[in-house]
Amino acid sequence: MSNPSSPSPKRARMNSAESIQYSSLQGANSKKVIYPAPTLEQFDLKQYLDEYSGISKIKRAMYMAEHCTDLAAECYCIALAEAHSKTLNIRIYEEIWQRLRQLSVDVQKDSQWVEQTRNENSREKEDLKREVDKAVIAGQKKDALKAQQDFARHLVRVGQADEAVRAWQDTREYCVNVQDQALLSIEAAKINQSNCRWLQVNSFTQRAVQTLSKSVDEKMRADIDVLQLQASVGDGRWAAAVASVRTLKYDGLVSCEMFTSGAVAPQDIALYGALAGLAALKRDSIKADLINNVEFGKFLDHMPECARLLRCFYASRYSECLGRLDNLLSLAALDPVLGPHVGQLQATIRENTVVLYTQPFVSSSLESMAQALRFGSTADLEELLVKLIERRLISARIDGTSGYLVKYTANPRDTALETINRMYRSLSLQSEAMLARIQFFEEEMGKTGRK
Template sequence: MSSIGDSLLGSKLLPSEVVLVPKPTLEDFSLEGYLKDYKGFAKISRARHVGQYCSDLAAEGYRIARDELKQSTFDTAAYVELCRILTQYTGGTTDQDSDWILNTNMKAKSEDTEINAEFDRARKRNSKQESMRALTRHVELLQKVGRMDEAIKKLQDNRDSCPDVRAQGELHIEMARISQLLYRWMQITTFLQRVESVLPDPPQALKAEMAVMRAQASFGSCEWESAVNRILQLRVDVLRDTGVFERGVVTARDIALYGTLAGLAAHGRDKVKSMLIDSMAFRQFLDQIPECQRLLQSYYDSNYGDALARLDSILSFCKIDPVIGPHVSQLYQRILENLVVLYVKPFASLSIEKMARVLSSDAATMERLLVKMIEKGRISARIDGATGFLVKHTEDPRDTALKRTEEIHSAFLLQTELMKYRIQYLEEESVVGSSRGAQYRK
């Protein structure tokens, strides 16, 4: 029923991959605690990601992935592959469950046969309702054996068989859910747009689930401002009551991380305060990871050293997260630039060496960063190479007065020109009116 090539994990499980990140330094971190609120393929993919990219946690990550896969899927090919990889951490021994593999393959084949028979009956009766039930079962089976792309294709190929608008909406939301498991953010957006086109007013539970998907897709696409705006519309109690967290794909901790990091990357000090720190709704998410609350407060208080230390700690955890991990470098750069803007704001000139010490860097690295920020227009200043100071551009009051005078003069000339054209127009109209009156009198 499944092969390694078809599996959700499949050939991606390469034990020889280079390990990229150390164990997270986040306070009270444990891999079991991190993964406990995820379920099914979401838990499997996250545990596998840890196994691939963190040597200190590799054995535990692969073990958790294997156990969850055995408990909640029919993906025997991925199970065999995980067991093979785990032998590298157990001295060549394996506890592969051959009976489970055999029974699971038989169960999957039996269910596939039943579904095919159900499809045949539906075609003979020309019943769209029965066809949709068989399609739903088949898609669920494909997901259980790890054939996610085939499940999406199956849904796309059967859109015309939907008996009503509601069924079309359910079909598209299922495609969005599978895309969410695969971290395909553009596909999620596309499928959600299709849901809204056929279900303009979806049920509350579906509306909440779609809101979370959109927020996660915005973050995954590096649309930081959009992600923050969407996250601030979420409510912990609504997501809990509508069962969004029960799906085990996105947790309240995830939303706190997305909102904190995207907010620090997208906005300056004042907006971070008004949008995140003072938001009672977002604070309920922050309760799941207090370190984010402390980071936001340190940023607002201009406590640069503490803010950077907390940011490093949080990002060390985010590096093992398959959603945030690919964007850690970009997030750090954006947040660091915002800290630099915040640092230089009160000064007309300042020592680059001193700024580097405060921001846990060295003078050469800080100077390169400042050059880039000046080129991008984020800072209006110049670097004095002789003194090692950053000197901000300040306008001379006389230059400002001269510039304003020139603007007034230009506006006056424009008004004069327009008035001249207006007079000319009225004179021409007067001549034309007089000639028409003479013709009428004749």
């Protein structure tokens, strides 16, 4: 078989200064959006994907190929080589090969490997089933548990995800302690994680935590923490994601199975934490919880651009911050966990940046602000400012004649009058409620008297 990774078609690169817009992205179930290749400085596709292994590497490469035509052929070649060398998943191997053919990439299919692997998969599946039945008939609960676990892992390797989840759930009847019960929930969560089914990941990890109670094995705890972080990011729950990042311990995580198996890489934690932090935290919290967080800093070492972005935001270097944000979002758009939310992320972080920019000034030139915050036009900036003012995130008014945003300072008399009106409305409601109650009691007493 020819080396599947040998074809390396040239891909067009965007100018690093070019701003990337993601506003057309509606969510995970929307029409597929095609992006250009990442503009992140010194980005190397092969080096990036080599941080992962097995089915995680394959599915990540396929997601990138589906959303970036510039990288499609190279991603599929890397995925094909990984499927051939690291898995027994014939279905995904043939699917990738078909997609390469559609792209007119000449890669020979290893039909002999496909047929041989198919026969071996079928034979091993039957053997493992017999082992389970044999142990059950003999009444050997521990042997039945081990055989059922081996059977479930085999189903994962051959790509039968739904059947593998059911097989792991079937191990429950052979479990002899809470650790075994928690393990089946964690393994089921991992299968759903590889398919980006975040609701199921949440459900299984919560079940594992409830099962273990206080007796949580350190490696299990680390796997659960990573799974819950990914589920939070996958659901777009940025505050929950940051809360998870704050408690992560680098040494414990990188030695857990999620990392050693290549399902997750340290660069993921850096990217998830940085972007979720910018979306969910205030300026001072970003410094305390992320920039000065020693443990998170170890993850940032794997993706220094995330650290630079956080420092730019905290130092109020807005133009540079938004430029770095665009570069990171160009990679996040091709991440299977972050990708469906990249439009929401960009909008939220941009809003936070605009609010932060306006805080020190009594008035700001709309033209200067649009230039500093990398807006296409002052009209785009005005549209966003109107929304922020309506949501009371900014206390200001737009002076269209002079082209300035003027901070609004409430008149003390107006404030006092508004307070009095609010108190009047509150007292009126209380009075009406009291009168209604008195009327109710009078009617009740009248009925009692007539009896």
